[in-house]
């Protein structure tokens with residue numbers, strides 16, 4: 001066992017930290033307040049190689065390991081989770097899914113541009129009545145010979161109005177249940193593709209979350225990912241990796257809040273000494289540091305298993321379940337350490353607290369992670 005990061009991993013971590021502090025931090029409060037998507041910053045993330053980190057260089061990716069991806073996600077999420085969720089969806093759902101299961105033509109046509117961040121991708125599984133119960137897809141993709149006729153609505157789609165390429169999960173044969181579901185690559189310009197309402201959210205307010213409507217949309221057969229009926233398994237397999245990204249996001253939110261609380265506790269004085277010297281605060285910091293370290297180890301273990309090409313579905317569910325709880329607990333305590341200052345925007349921790357909540361919901365709620373984990377244990 002080796003807990004040491006490589007030179008390359010340390011360099012990625014440092015580059016992500018620099019970018020987050022120099023490019024994301026200055027405007028983050030304003031973007032959160034005005035629900036402004038960090039388009040310019042995400043463009044720069046593409047230039048720096050953060051949008052297709054694990055993609056093979058032959059498809060313009062960074063050829064990095066998943067451990068490096070976790071390190072970068074943590075640093076970026078310490079500051080701006082609206083940027084990091086776009087990064088996570090593009091890297092681990094869209095790029096990874098296409099690279100693993102797409103045809104050579106699909107990789108040439110879509111992956112090469114997604115991996116550089118030239119275009120953004122979105123992952124369209126959730127529906128108004130199919131969130132956790134993902135097999136209950138109402139979006140239909142009727143087989144019409146050389147194309148699918150797609151109709152339906154998708155909800156809460158990250159990068160909904162900013163993406164150019166959408167991976168859409170839809171039911172082709174209801175009789176076959178989840179074996180009758182397909183995953184289709186849909187271009188934004190497709191006739192019948194309609195961007196619906198933008199969601200106003202508690203957290204990750206800069207993230208571009210929309211509903212989408214598909215009205216008699218014709219999607220060519222060559223845009224199907226994998227064999228006929230593979231769509232649900234595609235979504236599940238892809239989400240296993242996605243959950244590592246969201247776990248790392250939760251870790252970043254927690255460690256960002258902890259770093260701010262630590263700094264503040266050494267500056268603020270009460271009852272004649274720095275508040276960090278009061279046991280009430282020191283013990284909070286000790287709990288935060290311990291829980292964050294545990295979450296980090298779970299994230300890195302899941303990433304390592306994926307890099308070793310071993311089964312990582314349980315590990316990624318555990319990492320997400322635990323890290324998202326740590327994100328909630330740590331951010332609430334970080335606000336408490338800041339007292340009244342924690343309740344105002346300028347000190348950042350209230351935003352981190354609001355951003356933390358979504359990590360217990362998207363890419364599988366905490367309850368879904370417990371289903372994944374318990375089924376693994378009990379099988």
Ligand code: CAA
Nearest residue numbers: 125126131132133134135157158236237313362363364368
């Ligand atoms: N990894 C691989 N395969 C899996 C899997 C996993 N974690 N979980 C299920 N599967 C496979 C099963 O092996 C089975 O395949 P076969 O039929 O080939 O054997 C198939 O999927 C169906 O499995 P189940 O019978 O267990 O299905 P189920 O309906 O009982 O439950 C579930 C499955 C785990 C609850 C699943 O529905 C689920 O994960 N739901 C949550 C959906 C989710 O995470 N949505 C997130 C939306 S995307 C998002 O948030 C992105 C964003 O924008 C940030």
